[in-house]
Amino acid sequence: MFDWIQHFADWLIYSVFGIAADSHLGTALNFFVYDTLKILILLFLIVFLMGIVNAYLPIEKLKNFLNRKKLYGLEYFFASVFGAITPFCSCSSVPLFIGFVQGGIPLGVTFAFLITSPLVNEVAIAMFIGMFGLQATLIYAASGILLGTIGGWLLGKFNLEPLLSDWVKKILENKMQQSEYEEAKLTFRQRLPEITRGAWEIVKGVVLYVIIGIAIGAAMHGYVPENFFGQYLGGGQWWTVPLAVLVGIPMYANAAGVIPVIQVFVAKGVPLGTALAFMMATVGLSIPEATLLKKVMSLKLIAIYFGIVAFFIIFSGFLFNLIL
């Protein structure tokens, strides 16, 4: 499917620029052009598809679904899936959190949504397909959704309400009545320009990170020796996964920038499970998100939330290293 991009990259670097195909610079530049084009095309396609999904399943509708239906324990799973298909913006996490609990959705279910939302998002999925292929992407998405489901369920088992901020407790006491969501009746054709522009906006917003990430990745590809990381991190030492997670949490990077670099780590010998754990910690748990959440919950609750998610990320890292 992407052969033509490879031909284009070969032509551009080797013929137009005349850089030798067997030089470090040639390989690195070729890799950079190929990956950037491939990723940007994938990114637009996936974001566009998600835009269509979101046009028909807006967040209000999903919230009402969680609210109204008897789901017999499956609500954690549904919330997690909804978190995955909703576009994530860290600045929306607090309004979402309040909106959910205000609507009477249990705290655990809200957490299930909140965990998966940054973990599995359209940008990460597109980058993953481009960098690791479809199979790894499916594993990543499935484990992210599972992690949100279990994490949310577990958090729901604790008595966490007292750990919310006072004004949030007050909201919980007098739950506002459900405002009915009115769906705009538009045909697909009428929605298309809006969806296209939305997709374009998202791609435009991350394009710089993609280019920087791929540039770093390309440079590393050309210059870091084969199996360089494998020597130190590839031997299956047990501490590599927790370490990857601990390093990942304070490192706030968006998926667009971090995945191309991770891909090189994997290519040079880091086990995929360790890399996945690092990636999940980087995008799923972030300090800026924690500071925003401080407005609605106590530090203790944030610590419990992050602790549980970090635990499950480490667990899945081990699991992947074992089975992949």
Next chain:
Amino acid sequence: MKEIKVLGPGCPKCKTTYSNVLEALKQTNIEANVEKVEDIEEMMKYNILMTPVLMIDEEIKIKGRIAQVNEIIELLKK
């Protein structure tokens, strides 16, 4: 005079929306009170889920994404 509010806890998207509003007003020469609502408690009174939100005369017009200058101009003319 129109009352315009931009709701959002200060993320880049919210800032862009706010400056787009100012730009739209400048282009159309429409006078309006523009208010930036950054306080979450205040924001939640409007029962929103996604930010940024653009409100004109206490009515939610665009939510969860950046409002474009020409979109805002269209909304202002109504």
